[in-house]
Every structure is written in C-alpha cells, then in structure tokens.
Amino acid sequence: MSVQSTQHVNDDVTKLESVVIRFAGDSGDGMQLTGSQFSVATALEGSDLSTFPDFPAEIRAPVGTTFGVSAFQINFGSVEVSTAGDEPDVLIVMNPAALKVNLNNLRKGGMIILDEGAFNAKNLKKAGYEVSPLEDESLAQYNLIRIDITRMTVETVKKFGLGNKDSLRCKNMWTLGLVLWMFGRKRQPIIDSLAQKFAKKPDVANANIAALNAGHAFGETAEMSSNLHRYQINKYEEEAGIYRTVNGNQSLCWGILAGSQLADLEILLGSYPITPASPLLHMLSDMKEFGVITFQAEDEIAAICSAIGASFAGKLGMTTSSGPGIALKTEAIGLAISTELPLIIVDIQRAGPSTGLPTKTEQSDLYQAVWGRNGDAPIVVISVSTSTDGFEVGIEAVRLATKYMTPVMILSDGYIANASEPWKIPDINDYDAFPVKFHQDPEGFHPSKRDPETLARVWAKPGTPELMHRIGGIEKDYDSGHISYDADNHQKMTDVRRAKIDNIAQDIPLQEVSQGTEGGKLAIVGWGSTYGSIHQAVKKARKDGLDVSHIHIRHIWPLPRNLEALLNSYDRVIVAEMNVGQLNTLLRSQYLLDSVLLSKVSGQPFKIAEIHEAIVENTGDLK
Amino acid sequence: MNKQVDIKKLSPKDFETDQEVRWCPGCGDYAILKGVQMTLANTGASPENTVFVSGIGCSSRFPYYISTYGFHTIHGRAPGFATGIKLANPDLDVWLVTGDGDGLSIGGNHMLHVLRRNVDIQIMLFNNEIYGLTKGQYSPTSQPGLITPSTPMGSVDAPLSPCVFALGAGARFVARGIDTSLKELPVTLARAKDHKGASFVEIFQNCIVYNDDVFGEFTQKKTAKDTQIHVKHGEKMIFGKDVIKGLWFNAEKFGLEVVVIGENGITEDDILVHDETNRHIAFMLCELEAPDYPVVCGVIYCNPAESYDKAVQDQVAQAKRDKKADFNALLRRGRTWTVE
Numbered sequence: 031m032s033v034q035s036t037q038h039v040n041d042d043v044t045k046l047e048s049v050v051i052r053f054a055g056d057s058g059d060g061m062q063l064t065g066s067q068f069s070v071a072t073a074l075e076g077s078d079l080s081t082f083p084d085f086p087a088e089i090r091a092p093v094g095t096t097f098g099v100s101a102f103q104i105n106f107g108s109v110e111v112s113t114a115g116d117e118p119d120v121l122i123v124m125n126p127a128a129l130k131v132n133l134n135n136l137r138k139g140g141m142i143i144l145d146e147g148a149f150n151a152k153n154l155k156k157a158g159y160e161v162s163p164l165e166d167e168s169l170a171q172y173n174l175i176r177i178d179i180t181r182m183t184v185e186t187v188k189k190f191g192l193g194n195k196d197s198l199r200c201k202n203m204w205t206l207g208l209v210l211w212m213f214g215r216k217r218q219p220i221i222d223s224l225a226q227k228f229a230k231k232p233d234v235a236n237a238n239i240a241a242l243n244a245g246h247a248f249g250e251t252a253e254m255s256s257n258l259h260r261y262q263i264n265k266y267e268e269e270a271g272i273y274r275t276v277n278g279n280q281s282l283c284w285g286i287l288a289g290s291q292l293a294d295l296e297i298l299l300g301s302y303p304i305t306p307a308s309p310l311l312h313m314l315s316d317m318k319e320f321g322v323i324t325f326q327a328e329d330e331i332a333a334i335c336s337a338i339g340a341s342f343a344g345k346l347g348m349t350t351s352s353g354p355g356i357a358l359k360t361e362a363i364g365l366a367i368s369t370e371l372p373l374i375i376v377d378i379q380r381a382g383p384s385t386g387l388p389t390k391t392e393q394s395d396l397y398q399a400v401w402g403r404n405g406d407a408p409i410v411v412i413s414v415s416t417s418t419d420g421f422e423v424g425i426e427a428v429r430l431a432t433k434y435m436t437p438v439m440i441l442s443d444g445y446i447a448n449a450s451e452p453w454k455i456p457d458i459n460d461y462d463a464f465p466v467k468f469h470q471d472p473e474g475f476h477p478s479k480r481d482p483e484t485l486a487r488v489w490a491k492p493g494t495p496e497l498m499h500r501i502g503g504i505e506k507d508y509d510s511g512h513i514s515y516d517a518d519n520h521q522k523m524t525d526v527r528r529a530k531i532d533n534i535a536q537d538i539p540l541q542e543v544s545q546g547t548e549g550g551k552l553a554i555v556g557w558g559s560t561y562g563s564i565h566q567a568v569k570k571a572r573k574d575g576l577d578v579s580h581i582h583i584r585h586i587w588p589l590p591r592n593l594e595a596l597l598n599s600y601d602r603v604i605v606a607e608m609n610v611g612q613l614n615t616l617l618r619s620q621y622l623l624d625s626v627l628l629s630k631v632s633g634q635p636f637k638i639a640e641i642h643e644a645i646v647e648n649t650g651d652l653k
Numbered sequence: 654m655n656k657q658v659d660i661k662k663l664s665p666k667d668f669e670t671d672q673e674v675r676w677c678p679g680c681g682d683y684a685i686l687k688g689v690q691m692t693l694a695n696t697g698a699s700p701e702n703t704v705f706v707s708g709i710g711c712s713s714r715f716p717y718y719i720s721t722y723g724f725h726t727i728h729g730r731a732p733g734f735a736t737g738i739k740l741a742n743p744d745l746d747v748w749l750v751t752g753d754g755d756g757l758s759i760g761g762n763h764m765l766h767v768l769r770r771n772v773d774i775q776i777m778l779f780n781n782e783i784y785g786l787t788k789g790q791y792s793p794t795s796q797p798g799l800i801t802p803s804t805p806m807g808s809v810d811a812p813l814s815p816c817v818f819a820l821g822a823g824a825r826f827v828a829r830g831i832d833t834s835l836k837e838l839p840v841t842l843a844r845a846k847d848h849k850g851a852s853f854v855e856i857f858q859n860c861i862v863y864n865d866d867v868f869g870e871f872t873q874k875k876t877a878k879d880t881q882i883h884v885k886h887g888e889k890m891i892f893g894k895d896v897i898k899g900l901w902f903n904a905e906k907f908g909l910e911v912v913v914i915g916e917n918g919i920t921e922d923d924i925l926v927h928d929e930t931n932r933h934i935a936f937m938l939c940e941l942e943a944p945d946y947p948v949v950c951g952v953i954y955c956n957p958a959e960s961y962d963k964a965v966q967d968q969v970a971q972a973k974r975d976k977k978a979d980f981n982a983l984l985r986r987g988r989t990w991t992v993e
Binding site: 070073074076219268269270271272273274275284287288291298300317318319320321322323325327328329331332333334335336337338339340341342343344345347361362364365369454455456457458459491492493494495496497498499500501502503504512513 | 672701704706716717720723724726727730733734735736737740744745762765965969972978980983985991
C-alpha cells in the first residue's frame with residue numbers, strides 16, 4: 031500500500047498493486063483460521079500471494095499474554111509476490127498483547143484495525159501497558175480504526191443462543207467479514223467452508239456465518255462516516271491452468287508420493303510426531319488408497335528403522351522429522367548408507383539447538399544433513415526453496431534414492447512448511463517414469479554386486495527365490511558381500527560409497543542463475559526458504575542498476591558440477607542463510623571460495639530489505 | 654496329466670550358510686543355532702520367505718549363519734526393522750534375534766512396543782545375564798552382587814525378568830527354552846512360528862567366557878527333572894525324577910506352591926492343569942525361580958488376537974476398495990481455480 035502504487039479508481043475505491051495484512055490475536059482467537067480463509071478467498075480472486083503463519087509453541091498460552099500471541103501474515107497483489115512481505119500495511123489486532131508484539135513491524139503510516147472491546151484494564155495490564163495506547167500519542171502516526179468488535183459480534187450472534195465463550199469465538203469471523211469487504215473478496219467460499227466445518231453444530235456454523243456477514247455489512251454501512259475504505263487489487267497475470275494454494279509440507283508430500291508412483295513403488299512412512307513435520311504424517315496417513323502405509327512409531331529411532339526395514343523388503347521407506355528427531359535417527363541413517371538401501375528422510379528444520387524454538391524457522395541443520403554421522407558417511411541432500419518447490423524436490427529425491435540405492439535427505443523448514451502460495455497444479459503424466467527393477471537373476475548374485483555406471487548396489491528383496499542374502503552394518507567385502515575386516519577392502523568400500531554419491535553430480539542439473547547474469551560484480555547465494563526474500567531484493571537492486579545476481583542452490587550434496595566455476599565468475603559472493611554460516615562453510619571448504627556471510631538466526635525469515643541492504647553495501651566498493 | 658515332482662524336503666543343514674561361525678567355542682549360541690535350523694527344517698520353512706533380523710551383540714550375529722534373508726541392524730532397534738519388514742510384506746516370516754542387553758536395555762522401549770502392538774514376528778531373546786561382546790559388563794538381567802569390570806564391588810542393579818516384562822507389555826505368546834535342550838526347544842520355537850502375532854521366547858543361554866554356568870542350578874542334565882518343569886496346555890504340571898512333585902495353587906496366599914503327591918493329603922487331582930490362556934497363572938509361572946521352585950519352560954502363555962500388521966493391511970485394503978487411487982484427482986481435491 032505504498033504511496034507510489036496508490037491510484038484512486040473513484041471516490042471510494044483505491045487501486046493497489048499489492049498489500050500486506052497481518053492478523054494478530056490470542057492463540058485462542060482463531061487467527062490461523064482467519065488468515066488461511068482469507069488466503070483462500072484471495073487466491074480465488076486471482077491474486078498472487080504468499081503467507082506466513084507465525085504462532086507460539088504453546089497450544090493455548092494464558093489468555094491475553096504477549097507470549098500467547100498468534101499471527102498470520104499475507105502478502106497479495108496483482109504483481110509477482112514471493113515473500114509474505116517485510117512489513118504489514120494493515121495490522122489487525124484482537125487484543126492489546128497482539129498490538130504490543132506486532133506494532134514494531136507495521137509500516138509507518140500503516141493502518142491498524144483494533145477491537146476496542148478487548149482494550150480493557152485487565153488485558154492492558156496482561157500485555158504490560160501502563161497507559162492504554164488508545165489514550166496516549168503512541169499510535170498517532172498510524173491510521174487507527176477502532177471498532178468494538180467484541181460487542182458487535184456478541185450482539186450479532188445472540189439469537190443463536192450460544193454461551194459467552196462460543197459467542198466470543200465468532201469475533202474472528204466478524205473481523206474477516208470486514209476485511210473481505212475492504213479488499214473486495216467473496217464471502218461464499220468461506221461460508222461454504224464454515225458450513226462444512228461445523229456441519230454437526232449448525233448453531234455454531236450459523237453464528238459464525240452471521241458474524242462474517244455482519245462484519246461485511248459494517249464495512250458497507252460505516253464507509254461514509256469513518257476512515258474505512260475499499261481497495262482494489264487486480265488479478266495477477268498467471269499462465270493458463272488450474273490452480274490451488276499449497277504449502278511447503280503439502281507440495282513435498284505430494285512430490286514424494288508422485289515420485290513413488292513414477293518409481294512404481296509403494297511408500298512406507300515410519301514417523302513420530304514433531305513440530306513442524308507432523309502434517310506430513312497426517313497427510314500420508316490419509317493416502318492409503320495409494321498403498322501408503324504409515325507407522326507412528328514409539329520414537330524417532332523406531333520410525334526410521336521401520337522405514338529402512340521396509341526398503342529392505344522392497345517398499346519405498348520414508349521418515350519425516352525435524353532437527354532434534356533427525357539427531358536421534360543418525361545411527362540408523364549410517365546403517366542405510368552402509369547397507370545401501372534407498373530411503374527418503376525429510377527434515378523440516380526449526381530453530382535450534384536442542385528443543386530451540388519449535389514453531390520458528392531456521393536453516394541450521396545443513397551440517398547435520400551433510401556431515402552429521404559417524405564414519406565417512408555420504409548421502410544426498412536436497413533443499414526445498416518455496417512452498418510449491420516441494421513437488422519437484424520430492425520427485426527428484428525418490429529418483430536419486432532408487433537409482434543410486436542411497437538415503438536422500440530433504441531439507442525444508444518451518445517457514446515454507448506452513449506458508450502458502452498459489453500453485454499451477456501439475457499433471458503427473460508430464461513426468462518421465464523411472465520404474466524400479468528388483469534384481470531377480472541368481473547368476474553370479476551377491477548383495478554387494480553393483481551397477482558399473484551408477485555404482486548402485488543390487489536391490490534384491492526378500493521373497494525372491496535363490497537370492498537369499500544377509501546385510502548389515504559391519505563392513506562388507508566388495509566382491510562377495512560377506513563380512514570383511516580386511517584393511518584394503520575397507521579403503522575400497524569407503525571409496526566406492528563416496529564415489530557413488532560424488533557421481534550423482536553428473537546426474538543433476540547444472541546450477542542456473544535464477545536472476546541476473548553469469549559473471550559480474552556480486553552474486554547472492556541462497557538455499558531453501560530464503561528464495562523469496564533474495565529474489566525480491568535482487569530484483570529491486572537490479573532495477574536500480576546494481577550489478578547483482580541471484581544463485582539459489584537446490585542440490586546441497588553433491589553440489590552441482592558447474593557451481594565452482596559459476597561462483598568464481600563473480601567479483602564477490604554473499605551467502606545468505608538463516609544460520610551462522612553452514613552453506614558458507616561448505617562452499618569455502620569445497621572451493622576455497624572467499625565468500626561473505628549474511629546470517630540471520632532470529633527465528634524469523636529474512637526481510638527483503640535486509641538482503642537489499644547487504645547488496646548495496648557490497649556493491650559500493652566494487653569497481 | 655501333470656508330472657508329479659517331489660519337492661525336496663529341506664534338512665537343518667540346508668539352513669546353514671558358508672560363513673564360519675564366530676562364537677566362542679562352547680557358547681550356548683551354537684546349540685540354539687542348531688535348534689533353529691532344526692525348527693525351520695521340521696516346519697517346512699521356505700528360505701526365500703524367511704527373514705532373520707537382529708540388533709547388536711553376540712546373539713545378533715545369528716542372521717549371518719542362517720541361509721534365509723537376514724538383516725543385522727543396530728543396537729536395540731531390531732523391533733523397528735522387523736516391524737517395517739512385516740508391514741512391507743506380510744507374507745514374510747520374520748524372526749528377531751536379540752539378547753538381554755540388546756532387547757531389554759538399549760532396546761527395552763522397542764521391545765515393549767513391538768509386543769503390545771502384536772506384530773506377527775517371532776522374538777528369540779538369548780538371555781545370558783551378561784554383556785558378552787563388550788567383554789563382560791553386567792546386564793539388566795544380571796543378579797545383584799555380580800562382579801564385572803563395571804561393577805568391581807558387585808552390581809547394585811535390580812534385575813528384570815524377561816518373561817514377566819513381556820507379559821506386562823501385553824505379549825500374547827510367552828515361552829521359555831534352554832539352549833542345549835534340543836528336544837524341547839524346536840518344539841517351542843515351532844509353536845512360536847505358528848502363532849499369529851508377536852511370540853516371545855526367552856532362551857537361557859550359557860556364556861562360557863563371562864558368565865559360565867550362571868543357570869547351572871537348573872540346567873544340569875542330572876538334576877534337570879527336579880529343577881525344570883516343561884508345561885503343556887491341558888496337562889497337569891507334574892515334574893521331578895519320581896514324577897510326584899507338582900504345582901498347586903494356594904488360594905489363601907494367592908500363589909503357586911510345590912507339593913508332593915501323596916504327602917499332606919495331596920492327590921493328583923490337586924495339581925494345577927496348565928491353561929496357557931490364563932494370563933494370571935502365566936505371571937506366576939514366569940516368576941518361579943530356582944532353587945525353591947522349578948524353572949518353567951515351554952509355552953507358558955498363548956492367547957492370540959489379531960496382529961498389528963493384519964489390521965494395518967486391512968485398512969489399506971479397505972481404502973483401496975473405497976477410494977480410487979487417482980493421483981491427478983488428489984491434487985485437484987479442495988478449492989481450485991482456473992486461469993484462462
């Protein structure tokens with residue numbers, strides 16, 4: 031809603047290119063539901079969008095406290111949107127704590143819509159306000175819209191005979207109704223969804239729908255007498271096709287399922303609930319018609335062990351977790367490397383170390399993924415960079431795991447796991463199949479027999495006549511697959527395990543420049559969920575004439591075979607990541623590259639401005 | 654007319670591998686290996702449909718010596734692998750080999766869960782009351798006071814009874830055998846193989862190097878008839894060289910007692926009949942210890958219920974019947990919109 035992009039269509043409708051809205055309230059105020067419903071309504075209107083659910087780890091923190099504040103941010107527009115936005119243009123707050131926590135980030139001059147009814151002495155005290163911000167000058171620089179949402183909601187839903195608690199729970203829908211009116215989004219999809227969600231409680235459904243309609247009507251009638259206005263955001267010009275919204279966990283889950291279909295294998299997922307990876311377990315548990323078996327194990331270790339057992343028996347074994355869980359799985363990953371079985375390991379990273387910040391995002395498991403095992407134990411590591419990217423990454427992970435008989439670790443993170451974007455739905459028939467052929471021939475068979483080209487070990491599953499064999503974590507003889515303590519053999523097996531993974535660099539795409547030119551003054555290198563911020567920052571800088579390019583690495587290990595030459599073609603390389611320099615260390619160690627680190631570990635994604643600032647700083651002195 | 658082809662009946666020898674067995678000379682594991690090979694031959698097991706899974710420890714080397722499929726995994730985690738294998742292919746007959754350290758210490762949690770879930774596998778726990786492969790430290794089944802490298806003043810740990818643990822975890826098949834009792838052990842193992850669901854068999858195994866003769870009190874052939882009782886479902890629990898001792902249920906003390914037929918007015922009618930479906934009695938039988946009581950061997954408890962893997966497969970089969978597996982349709986479920 032910046033001034034440059036504002037254009038008055040007529041007296042009461044202002045045209046905007048894009049806008050950032052942040053819904054903030056108590057954990058129990060239903061902000062995540064409000065935000066996701068608004069996202070759906072927005073997507074259906076054809077806007078490009080990106081969302082950022084930002085919630086506490088506690089399910090229901092004490093009411094009214096600052097640590098119980100839950101927020102949902104959405105950036106949408108008629109132009110390309112690739113992050114949830116640096117700073118909100120509109121902040122909707124349901125209580126004083128939500129204002130206190132979120133005000134800092136609001137654009138100067140931005141709009142605040144607040145529920146006046148929740149700004150009572152008790153709530154102000156809980157939020158730590160000595161003086162109500164409504165009574166001093168602290169909000170003077172913002173466009174403040176005070177509405178007693180609490181009272182109006184309670185009055186609207188009175189006729190449905192709900193208790194006080196259930197009545198107050200409709201506040202979010204009242205607010206959503208108002209915001210839908212402001213931005214010209216349709217109510218019907220939300221009404222349908224409420225009717226479905228509360229099908230067994232018609233009173234609750236009707237009360238919520240009534241609140242939604244009342245909020246909308248409030249906008250219509252109050253328009254003339256208040257500073258409430260309507261805004262128009264045109265459709266974003268997307269290529270033709272069928273679209274839906276998707277978050278990073280969904281796209282990844284579907285990508286791995288697509289991979290299993292292309293490999294002609296059924297999945298067995300062994301998993302243990304952990305934030306923010308649990309939705310993968312939930313989704314796959316509801317895909318049994320594809321032959322997917324899900325096993326909620328007693329712990330992280332049993333989860334991965336069951337997946338490895340399933341791979342041994344001829345399924346596509348898979349396990350999902352986050353950093354602390356991956357740490358527990360480490361020994362078993364080593365066994366999968368030693369026995370050379372395909373395995374998909376998903377790490378939805380969160381802020382660490384230890385329990386860290388379970389609901390906040392970070393990219394600090396790269397060392398763990400690439401190097402975090404005993405022995406020389408290489409695996410394939412691939413990263414997901416956007417909410418939609420998981421689909422391609424999932425397929426690629428299955429292809430590499432089955433072709434090379436190796437564990438593949440997929441690194442995603444809490445930000446893109448939960449963030450949504452519009453997605454042009456692909457057609458699985460457009461992808462090349464890579465069906466697995468299990469070994470059948472007893473002639474010259476032994477379990478260490480390998481393909482001379484890929485170096486992949488044969489996959490002979492139990493149940494196959496005459497191929498009975500034993501595998502395990504003790505070093506195996508290269509020529510027979512039997513246990514071997516021979517010194518030269520260990521050297522040879524270590525070398526072949528390493529060469530097998532290194533060779534995969536020949537089978538993955540060359541590293542492309544995602545924006546800008548090959549060669550030049552400056553390259554910003556990123557991986558994973560920083561894609562959106564780097565993309566927008568580089569776009570802005572290039573528009574201003576700065577010589578900067580964006581390189582985004584999907585294949586973390588092995589690295590693309592042209593990456594070294596590509597990075598050497600710039601005068602300076604900045605590695606931007608949400609850790610204290612893990613990819614940076616990797617690149618420096620591999621290429622003796624004198625790169626510069628841009629690090630952020632606050633549990634929050636990079637802002638576009640933070641990257642942009644680094645670009646400006648680092649291009650100034652380069653001649 | 655089809656020609657009749659004789660399917661060659663496999664002998665125990667057919668289940669041997671070409672690998673040199675590397676247990677210490679005199680180790681009880683040799684006898685158990687023989688017992689298992691006999692069981693497989695006796696029951697007409699198909700080598701290609703049989704998988705032996707193990708963790709880490711002396712006992713866990715077992716799969717290398719059986720000519721079926723085998724997976725030597727990591728310490729304590731064999732139940733996870735076995736569960737994955739059975740879920741992936743329910744037609745496989747899965748055996749799990751573990752020890753008192755692997756199965757009850759580092760892998761105690763997994764043992765609990767594989768038993769309560771009732772995954773259709775056979776679990777053989779070789780109990781030698783010591784850590785062998787790491788050179789003789791005490792284990793969770795070692796007796797208090799045992800002097801070992803890590804307990805130079807004697808162990809102060811309270812020991813665990815494997816069978817009581819298994820029953821407590823909800824196991825529906827609990828049995829016991831002795832490494833060298835090659836008459837009984839294959840019979841017990843065949844019952845375990847036949848049982849649908851998790852079968853737990855504790856095998857007393859002598860570690861000749863670090864804990865030699867720890868079970869000598871009841872395993873010596875000379876006195877075995879008086880120190881062991883081999884129970885059979887529906888038969889009276891009578892034992893002893895003279896076949897006059899028996900187990901009697903003392904209702905007043907709510908426990909089992911050893912009585913002698915013909916003494917104190919006890920007749921054969923007073924001796925308890927073994928009912929392998931009675932879990933309460935099973936607990937009591939597992940808790941009997943030498944020298945005051947005979948050590949109970951054979952199938953102590955067997956009360957089958959639907960296995961976990963069967964229930965999982967049934968749900969998948971139902972989903973396949975009820976829903977069409979259409980990948981493109983899956984992606985288009987929910988709200989979509991079309992850009993022209």
